[in-house]
Amino acid sequence: MLGAPFAAATVTLALVAPAAAADDAPTHFTLDVPPQGIYGGTEVEPCGWPTTVNLQGSCTGTLIHPEVVIYAAHCGTGYSSIQFGENINGGVARNVPVEYCKTYPGGGPGNGDDFAFCKLAEPQLDIPIVPPLMGCETDVLQPGAEVTIVGFGNADNGPYGIKREVTTTINSVTNEAFIGGNGKDSCQGDSGGPVFIKLPTESGVGSWRVFGITSYGGACGTGGYYSMMHNGMEWFESETGIDLTPCHDADGTWNPGPDCGMFPMDAGSGYGSWAEGCSGGPLGGFESSCGQPFGAEPDDTPPTVTITMPADGSMFTSDPDSGKASITISATADDGDGWGIESVTLQVGGADVPGGGDFLAPYEWDASFPPGIYTLTARARDYAGNEAVSAPVVFGVDMEPPPPPPETTGSSGGGTGGDGGGDGGSAGTEGGTSGTGGTDGVGQASGDDGCGCRFGPSDRGAAGFVLGLLGVAGLRRRRR
DSSP: OEEHHHHHHHHHHHHHSOOOOTTSOOTTOOSOOOOOOOBSOEEOOTTSSTTEEEETTTEEEEEEETTEEEEOGGGOSOOSEEEESSBSSSOOSEEEEEEEEEEOTTOOTTTTOOOEEEEESSOOTTSOOOOBOOGGGGGGOOTTOEEEEEEOSOBTTBOTTBOEEEEEEEEEESSSEEEOBTTBBOOTTOTTOEEEEEOOGGGTOOOEEEEEEEEEESSTTSOEEEEEGGGGHHHHHHHHTSOOOTTBOTTSOBOOOTTSBOOBSSTTSOOSOGGGTTOOSOBOOBOOSSSSOTTSSOOOOOOEEEEEESOTTEEEOOOTTTSSEEEEEEEEEEOTTSSOEEEEEEEETTEEEEEEEEOSSSEEEEEEEOSEEEEEEEEEEETTSOEEEOOOEEEEESSOOOOOOOOOOOTTTOOOOOTTSOOOOTTSOTTOTTOOOOTTSOSOOTTOOSOOTTOOHHHHHHHHHHHHHHHHHOOEEOOO
């Protein structure tokens, strides 16, 4: 958190300094003022508070969504990457590129609107997210309530760049919160960082929330002022285009979705390792802090899923140098009034592609294919565990794919298959001889909800080859 004189100098300098290049460290931290940080606190254990991040050695921020980091407007926007871990001096655990950063117009210290965010270029899907405090939950922000401040600044017991925490209490709340004192505080270097609070266990919740954005104050150790995330949530969501509040609307109305649950119960204690996103700690169930939990109504209806690109029957030309064709694959999925889409997994030849699961829309993959004919499908799973598989899409690389067989019926009771095909209707003969299904088993099988009619043994052999290829080359999920 910045002391008041330093905050004013930083804001003025940010207005007149030229914008930093994308690959450079922010230019607005050139003042010869020693950074300071958490006072009266302790070092965070490995994987503790994993959503607390560092902004290129200048400020602290909070991951509140796999793609969004919230921090303070007075920190500026000249960041090209975000650092995850506990010590930025000895090698960070993760260095994630930034797509863009924005500050709230006119926002800064003193107004309760010290709001800014960065949109990550690579979503962090394996880190347990502590959600923002919203709606009726903000009633816990009362004088005397216990909170935890986390940051990377210098401290009274060690150097800058180490993640530290301090537990203190709220003094007062207006349009911003005044927190800490008596030697427990944040200071320079912690700017933009989080303040966490645990919902009371007697409410039946007991999981953690994040609400504060470190903004400004007086002498370190005497307490400071924090903007509050819920006051800026409508701006955050409108600018990112992302739903950042899994249990509420941006205005605080209770509206739980499928992600309104499984929140960390012990966010400050280290669990797992950074290789697995510091996951493995205890999680709560579906939340009911301000109303009925999500999933109160059963969902037994499977989702729908469609491959939208490439088009069925497409043919691609391989690159002369690599001998492969680079193809972007896209799918859409919808769960109607159900619990929502959990994941969409790419399949080739009817088998899941290793690493082909996508957990955020848009569902897109980049892949390379050698010459051959391939059948793509996509498998969608909703949060209730219902699954569906798309109709197949067949394409060729340096080979023209076969045309789809015409829709036909058998001559005796509606049999749809030939000698190797599907079965007939209730009054027909199974695989009737007058049906037009081919002899290689490409007719639709009984009970097959999708059109499996272009799934042949030769395609499955090709699928095995491309699965091995994708496993080695690495399938890349696209993000806009």
